Amino acid sequence: MTSTPTIGVLALQGDVREHLAALAAADAAAVPVRRPEELTGLAGLVIPGGESTTISKLAALFGLTEPLRAAIRAGLPVYGTCAGLIMLADKILDPRSGQETFGGIDMIVRRNAFGRQNESFEAQVEVRGVPGGPVEGVFIRAPWVESVGADVEVLAEYGGHIVAVRQGAVLATSFHPELTGDHRMHELFVSAVRAGS
């Protein structure tokens, strides 16, 4: 395996360009992924934020839901941000009808959890495993993690709520690190991909 892993960004909807740039800055070869056959050969995958109901629908439409579930089950490292975190939850507390996830993390998430008054905000978040002080968390109609299973590591909390988790090779944050120019979350993911390959 080379030291420059190829990492896909699920490009159905959301801030794909920003993730491609952040991955490149973290020394990965970043490629957009829209079709099931594009999963072949990836060392990892990022699922961007956006709208989880839309991502769920488009993934089904593009025939990606089952191949992605299978890839995650087989151990593909994945990093989901915001709506991407929702897509990686084994269970959504308040799904829209027909809304499905890929799963991968034994957790229950609450969509739009921070409420109307707090729809979008930034906060300093201390993330376990990320050196150099807190990261600037950009929260946009963000979910939080309501509860986790025994195999899930909680990496960060904000306001008493879980906002970053990891289970094996699958990482997820409620916030959007791709919007800040601070690439430490992507570096954390890329180094885990490298270590596991």
Ligand code: GLN
């Ligand atoms: N509220 C969105 C959802 O439920 C997530 C928002 C985001 O990704 N910024 O999918």
